[in-house]
Amino acid sequence: xxxxxxxxxxxxxxxxxxxxxxxxxxxxxxxxxxxxxxxxxxxxxxxxxxxxxxxxxxxxxxxxxxxxxxxxxxxxxxxxxxxxxxxxxxxxxxxxxxxxxxxxxxxxxxxxxxxxxxxxxxxxxxxxxxxxxxxxxxxxxxxxxxxxxxxxx
Numbered sequence: 001x002x003x004x005x006x007x008x009x010x011x012x013x014x015x016x017x018x019x020x021x022x023x024x025x026x027x028x029x030x031x032x033x034x035x036x037x038x039x040x041x042x043x044x045x046x047x048x049x050x051x052x053x054x055x056x057x058x059x060x061x062x063x064x065x066x067x068x069x070x071x072x073x074x075x076x077x078x079x080x081x082x083x084x085x086x087x088x089x090x091x092x093x094x095x096x097x098x099x100x101x102x103x104x105x106x107x108x109x110x111x112x113x114x115x116x117x118x119x120x121x122x123x124x125x126x127x128x129x130x131x132x133x134x135x136x137x138x139x140x141x142x143x144x145x146x147x148x149x150x151x152x153x
Contacts, residue, residue: 030082034075041071044095068092 033040044063048054054062064070068085069078085091091101134146 026083026086027079030079034078039071041067066093066095
């Protein structure tokens, strides 16, 4: 039987692992974007020059504002600023939707949660029924097929 302390230790370990995974994912995203060859602000400035018919200096300043950081700063400073902005909920500006990214997320979140809830309910119902079916067919071909499909998924 699981006692209270071992459950708390287990839950704390899982939460700690989750925090490490999230931190690693955020770091990887930063590294991919910021350590690529070339200057992301320069690439975006060229796009702004072509799209909005701007001079390069104006387009470069617009790109720096859109990216939310100054590319002339060292990478470790930009990384700390990136983490700081994320903690404050400053996710930058969506170039596609031309509005703050937080607004885009806020508009999409209710529908995302609805789809998540419906998918969870459907997977619970279907998974339970398939599990009961496999239990009744234990050791037969249907059990092996369902087990193999579950492992692959």
